Amino acid sequence: MRKKLWIVVIAAALLCSACAKSDTTKADASKPDADDSFWMSDITDEIFERIKGKSFKDDCTLPREDLRYLHVLHVDLNGETREGEMIVNYHIAEDVLEILRQLYEAKYPIEKIRLVDEYDADDERSMEDNNSSAFNFRFISHTTRVSKHGLGLAVDINTLYNPYTKIVDGERILEPITAEAYLDRDADFPYKIDHEDLCFKLFTEHGFEWGGDWEDRKDYQHFEIPTAQIEEWYPENQ
């Protein structure tokens, strides 16, 4: 009798573990590509070779160890799935990976997510190509402070359709220069980021500020970590 009871207990245990295993397998199998394709890594030697002297400039003061490489999927305007790569600061790596995964699952169109190094770290060229990217080392003009993109703590999305603009001495600055058609934010066009936009919602939920909310200038493509938080992470960068 006792023996029989043990057999029942063992059989039940085996059955349970089999169930659990098959459940996991099922969950993985439902979205094999998405699950396998969203991942992050350190800046390996191979990746470093691609960014050295470009986005990771010779005078880069941010340690390579503070950066993470993200591999993602995204959907273009035709609904085609594309592979993307982005480099961000480790403080926001999990958040950005999660945001890009949610955008992918919602089929939110992003045309290109390439390393800015493919444009020789030239922001203007990257923006004219509507590329989405994050890390690109530079100091804020005439200071020794590193910019938010320089720290990998700002992300630009669909950059041609969501330009940066500011009026200086009555003259309009526009970046990229080819984005004139997308200055009218009441007009209807693809990739437009506004307050109803999913991209805006996800980034702001994750603690980012949107450059489209600024008063003295507009940077519709741009999401960044607030300055007060960055001062905590990088107190020397002031």
Ligand SMILES: [Zn+2]
């Ligand atoms: Zn930006």
